[in-house]
Amino acid sequence: MKMRIASLSLLTILCLALSAPAFADLYNNGPTNGTYGAWLIGVGNYVVSDSFVPNASGNMMSFDIALWVESGYTPLTVDWAVGTSSFGSDVASGSGSWTSLTLLCSNGQPFNGGICSGGSGYDIYDTNMSVGNLPVTAGNTYWLTLTSATDSKPGGGNPAWDENFGPSLAYNLAEGSIPSESFTINGGTTTPELSSIMLFGSGILGIAGVLRRKLKT
Numbered sequence: 001m002k003m004r005i006a007s008l009s010l011l012t013i014l015c016l017a018l019s020a021p022a023f024a025d026l027y028n029n030g031p032t033n034g035t036y037g038a039w040l041i042g043v044g045n046y047v048v049s050d051s052f053v054p055n056a057s058g059n060m061m062s063f064d065i066a067l068w069v070e071s072g073y074t075p076l077t078v079d080w081a082v083g084t085s086s087f088g089s090d091v092a093s094g095s096g097s098w099t100s101l102t103l104l105c106s107n108g109q110p111f112n113g114g115i116c117s118g119g120s121g122y123d124i125y126d127t128n129m130s131v132g133n134l135p136v137t138a139g140n141t142y143w144l145t146l147t148s149a150t151d152s153k154p155g156g157g158n159p160a161w162d163e164n165f166g167p168s169l170a171y172n173l174a175e176g177s178i179p180s181e182s183f184t185i186n187g188g189t190t191t192p193e194l195s196s197i198m199l200f201g202s203g204i205l206g207i208a209g210v211l212r213r214k215l216k217t
Helices: 004-019 194-216
Strands: 022-028 039-040 045-050 058-070 077-082 092-099 100-105 122-136 141-152 160-163 170-172 183-188
Touching: 039 141, 058 077, 077 100, 077 122, 092 122, 100 183
Parallel strands: none
Antiparallel strands: 022 183, 039 160, 045 141, 045 170, 058 122, 058 160, 058 183, 077 092, 077 141, 100 122
């Protein structure tokens, strides 16, 4: 009886482990360029919207972008939206301070084989923003829209989203279609990986063997 209880407990643990979310990039639009240019998403009518197609179903929890700010200043806030159409916000929207900041390079320092921001007087940060838990479905197209970004420069500054010519579609509110920007969609997915399925299967077979031997004794 004790062996059977222990076996069933192991089965329960395996089931829970298989259904637990795995945290990974749900979408990556390619590496930061950091040298070519960027699109303003600061104060005024500066709005940029990029598409993304999740590689797995799950919950979008945060996003990272590469952000240009004038040298010596740091990013502060941004307005964001996630929708099913460009500039849309039907999935969710919000506004607030960046969750984390990482300085990638300062003006004049090498970056990706070139000079950070082309030596044009900007620092570049990797910025992360938490968005809660937004359900997304693999294969569906969504849009990340950013605007009203501020930095520590008096008056709010005018940060810009790094242009990296990634695979997504992108639009600027004033100018229409533009090359896309560097960003990553982070989240969790409950889609089991092949290794997890194999582990689960081997566990079931092992438990079946133990129970068979127990019943014969």
